[in-house]
Amino acid sequence: MNYFPDEVLEHVFDFITSHKDRNSVSLVCKSWYKIERCSRQRVFIGNCYSISPERLIARFPGLKSLTLKGKPHFADFNLVPHDWGGFVYPWIKALAKSRIGLEELRLKRMVVSDESLELLSKSFVNFKSLVLVSCEGFTTDGLAAIAANCRFLRELDLQENEVDDHRGHWLSCFPESCTSLISLNFACLRGEVNLGALERLVSRSPNLKSLRLNRAVPLDTLQKLLMRAPQLVDLGIGSYVHDPFSEVYNKLKIAIQRCKSIRSLSGFLEVAPHCMSAIYPICGNLTFLNLSYAPGLHGNKLMKLIQHCRKLQRLWILDCIGDKGLGVVALTCKELQELRVFPSDPFGAGNAAVTEEGLVLVSAGCPKLNSLLYFCQQMTNAALITVAKNCPNFIRFRLCILDPIKPDPVTNQPLDEGFGAIVQSCKGLKRLSLSGLLTDQVFLYIGMYAEQLEMLSIAFAADSDKGMLYVLNGCKKLRKLEIRDCPFGDAALLEDVGKYETMRSLWMSSCEVTLGGCKSVAEKMPSLNVEIIDECEQMEFNLVDKQKVDKMYLYRTLVGHRKDAPEYVLIL
Amino acid sequence: MAFEKDLNLDATELRLGLPGTSDESAKNQTPATLRSNNKRALPEESMSSNATASKNCDQETAPLPKAQVIGWPPIRSYRKNNLQPKKSEGEISGIYVKVSMDGAPYLRKIDLKVFKGYQELLKALEDMFKFKAGEYSEREGYNGSEFVPTYEDKDGDWMLVGDVPWEMFTNSCKKLRIMKGSEARGLGCVV
Numbered sequence: 234m235n236y237f238p239d240e241v242l243e244h245v246f247d248f249i250t251s252h253k254d255r256n257s258v259s260l261v262c263k264s265w266y267k268i269e270r271c272s273r274q275r276v277f278i279g280n281c282y283s284i285s286p287e288r289l290i291a292r293f294p295g296l297k298s299l300t301l302k303g304k305p306h307f308a309d310f311n312l313v314p315h316d317w318g319g320f321v322y323p324w325i326k327a328l329a330k331s332r333i334g335l336e337e338l339r340l341k342r343m344v345v346s347d348e349s350l351e352l353l354s355k356s357f358v359n360f361k362s363l364v365l366v367s368c369e370g371f372t373t374d375g376l377a378a379i380a381a382n383c384r385f386l387r388e389l390d391l392q393e394n395e396v397d398d399h400r401g402h403w404l405s406c407f408p409e410s411c412t413s414l415i416s417l418n419f420a421c422l423r424g425e426v427n428l429g430a431l432e433r434l435v436s437r438s439p440n441l442k443s444l445r446l447n448r449a450v451p452l453d454t455l456q457k458l459l460m461r462a463p464q465l466v467d468l469g470i471g472s473y474v475h476d477p478f479s480e481v482y483n484k485l486k487i488a489i490q491r492c493k494s495i496r497s498l499s500g501f502l503e504v505a506p507h508c509m510s511a512i513y514p515i516c517g518n519l520t521f522l523n524l525s526y527a528p529g530l531h532g533n534k535l536m537k538l539i540q541h542c543r544k545l546q547r548l549w550i551l552d553c554i555g556d557k558g559l560g561v562v563a564l565t566c567k568e569l570q571e572l573r574v575f576p577s578d579p580f581g582a583g584n585a586a587v588t589e590e591g592l593v594l595v596s597a598g599c600p601k602l603n604s605l606l607y608f609c610q611q612m613t614n615a616a617l618i619t620v621a622k623n624c625p626n627f628i629r630f631r632l633c634i635l636d637p638i639k640p641d642p643v644t645n646q647p648l649d650e651g652f653g654a655i656v657q658s659c660k661g662l663k664r665l666s667l668s669g670l671l672t673d674q675v676f677l678y679i680g681m682y683a684e685q686l687e688m689l690s691i692a693f694a695a696d697s698d699k700g701m702l703y704v705l706n707g708c709k710k711l712r713k714l715e716i717r718d719c720p721f722g723d724a725a726l727l728e729d730v731g732k733y734e735t736m737r738s739l740w741m742s743s744c745e746v747t748l749g750g751c752k753s754v755a756e757k758m759p760s761l762n763v764e765i766i767d768e769c770e771q772m773e774f775n776l777v778d779k780q781k782v783d784k785m786y787l788y789r790t791l792v793g794h795r796k797d798a799p800e801y802v803l804i805l
Numbered sequence: 806m807a808f809e810k811d812l813n814l815d816a817t818e819l820r821l822g823l824p825g826t827s828d829e830s831a832k833n834q835t836p837a838t839l840r841s842n843n844k845r846a847l848p849e850e851s852m853s854s855n856a857t858a859s860k861n862c863d864q865e866t867a868p869l870p871k872a873q874v875i876g877w878p879p880i881r882s883y884r885k886n887n888l889q890p891k892k893s894e895g896e897i898s899g900i901y902v903k904v905s906m907d908g909a910p911y912l913r914k915i916d917l918k919v920f921k922g923y924q925e926l927l928k929a930l931e932d933m934f935k936f937k938a939g940e941y942s943e944r945e946g947y948n949g950s951e952f953v954p955t956y957e958d959k960d961g962d963w964m965l966v967g968d969v970p971w972e973m974f975t976n977s978c979k980k981l982r983i984m985k986g987s988e989a990r991g992l993g994c995v996v
Contacts, residue, residue, distance in 0.1 A: 307876065309879070309881045309882065310876035310877070310879045310880070310881070310882070311875065311876050311882055312875070312876045367881065367883065393881060393883040393884070394883070395882075395883060395886075421883070421887075525884075526884075526887065526888060528888065551888075575880065575884065575888075576878060576880065577888070608878060608880075633878055633879060635878050637874065637877055637878075666879075690879075692877070692879070717876070
């Protein structure tokens with residue numbers, strides 16, 4: 234099989250960058266496996282419990298970049314207790330002991346302690362990039378260690394983490410010699426930052442392309458930063474509150490106009506909406522606009538801003554934009570590919586919400602739309618059918634009707650037909666989230682048509698086990714299935730346990746599966762970890778097989794039961 | 806929606822404790838802990854069972870009109886915790902002032918914050934009290950009407966609405982009065 238020397242194959246493999254493709258390459262034959270594993274630099278691990286750090290290190294000695302995901306997706310919505318797991322420390326400890334020259338670490342939904350960050354900062358001389366998304370467990374002290382010790386740091390990107398802000402001087406910990414920063418995102422920090430240190434840091438970072446500030450950075454600092462970094466491509470504004478007649482505002486206008494490279498804009502964590510005109514000069518070049526944390530921006534001011542953004546490809550917005558505002562988006566943003574509409578009032582009814590009308594308008598006006606996250610008051614089958622016709626290119630379609638079991642308000646029917654139209658029309662659909670009143674029928678459609686579906690989220694839907702069976706039997710490429718509050722029981726769970734080995738994970742909470750059913754899966758499939766999360770510790774007193782299980786999370790793994798599970802997690 | 810007609814007073818009673826910890830029947834548990842009622846055989850049935858169930862979530866947080874299901878809507882907790890509601894986001898709370906009209910039996914109150922300028926304010930006043938204010942000019946005040954909008958400012962003086970920039974007006978206006986007839990003449994109104 235080997236017609237070329239190893240170096241040639243290695244060179245060829247260099248061109249193969251996607252994880253999937255590299256994994257396929259490694260399966261061809263032993264020598265390809267060997268060459269691939271020695272030359273692999275980037276590894277993605279979708280479930281940190283599917284493999285151990287030791288085995289990772291053994292297989293990929295040339296590892297430079299590691300991506301790890303910890304908790305299951307539903308942890309985002311408080312369905313997983315805090316100390317369930319997903320600790321990064323054992324990974325960093327193992328990597329530190331090895332010869333791995335780690336340069337990049339990207340973590341999602343993991344527990345990251347200050348101790349981990351400190352160890353990370355001291356163990357890898359060439360460490361360049363730290364990206365933390367939806368993580369928790371660390372404070373600004375940990376960030377100080379990264380700043381102080383990573384001499385060649387290029388990227389520190391903190392996205393939506395819960396950070397204990399000690400208001401320390403972590404920014405001042407970047408030494409004077411650190412001039413390599415390309416990306417700095419601390420928008421999720423709640424505390425004060427040393428503004429002088431920030432200004433000096435930006436001044437000595439000529440390669441800085443991405444800067445996202447937190448709420449504590451006022452406008453006059455923003456203006457100074459922009460003057461020093463006109464080369465920015467991605468800007469996250471912290472506070473945007475000021476007097477439109479002030480000197481600072483005039484200076485800001487001048488500074489912004491110099492920033493001709495900005496393509497991505499976010500933040501506005503505090504905003505005075507009457508001063509948006511300063512932003513207009515850069516709107517025409519924006520490809521990404523994220524106003525989802527700026528509820529102060531709505532109505533006419535918001536629409537005027539959007540009207541300037543003709544090149545927008547991705548828009549993240551709050552539902553106070555209203556259907557009318559989405560109409561403006563439809564008219565203006567012809568290049569739009571991704572739209573996310575978040576609820577501005579997560580706990581209430583939301584007066585300024587969007588309905589099916591807004592979505593229909595966008596689908597009609599933006600033919601390139603392929604990714605949607607839409608929180609709305611209501612949806613109709615007719616609207617979904619229209620959207621499916623207008624936009625057959627959806628890859629991600631996530632619809633969340635705020636009332637989880639609401640039928641089509643016009644016909645009072647379930648939304649089966651509407652979602653059915655989506656899966657039938659969008660042949661490339663990879664991710665789908667359903668809501669509203671739904672029967673088994675919609676799952677029949679999904680099983681029949683959603684051939685490329687990889688991730689499915691279901692809540693408060695279906696009538697019987699048939700629903701789940703349609704999906705498990707039909708969706709050949711399914712990797713992640715997460716279900717809550719559906720009447721799926723043991724019959725569905727046990728129909729084809731082999732299927733779960735082809736998937737990354739299955740989550741079922743508040744369904745009808747019993748302890749006995751889960752035990753059965755665990756017995757038949759030793760390659761799966763079947764976890765019962767039992768916070769109320771009902772199981773302790775009642776280990777009866779027919780007891781219904783509140784939360785079950787099962788996932789394939791090569792390393793058996795994990796040792797770090799808390800007491801209330803029972804691994805079968 | 807049908808379930809709103811169901812006045813489940815027990816459910817809206819303010820009580821300490823988690824839903825389901827009182828002496829209610831199993832039917833009244835939250836959807837998150839509900840088992841047998843998850844079946845969605847009939848839309849109406851499931852809606853009402855979920856509705857009574859969800860109404861009882863209100864015991865924890867009585868003022869909320871809608872049910873609170875754990876983990877719903879599916880928004881990242883970071884986003885939920887960090888999105889400040891519109892009202893307190895950089896804007897001060899509404900500026901409510903009393904509005905009186907000569908001859909009217911009772912006063913009204915309006916929030917000056919909701920208007921963007923004089924035009925909107927006058928339209929609202931005209932709608933509220935069913936009158937027409939006439940044409941405003943700097944020189945002559947309100948022309949062509951026996952009704953004149955005036956306001957009391959911080960100094961206690963009665964001023965004609967419309968003379969000063971809007972922001973200055975909203976900052977200094979203490980109350981509004983729609984003057985009528987002869988009294989209005991003194992403010993430069995030509996009848």
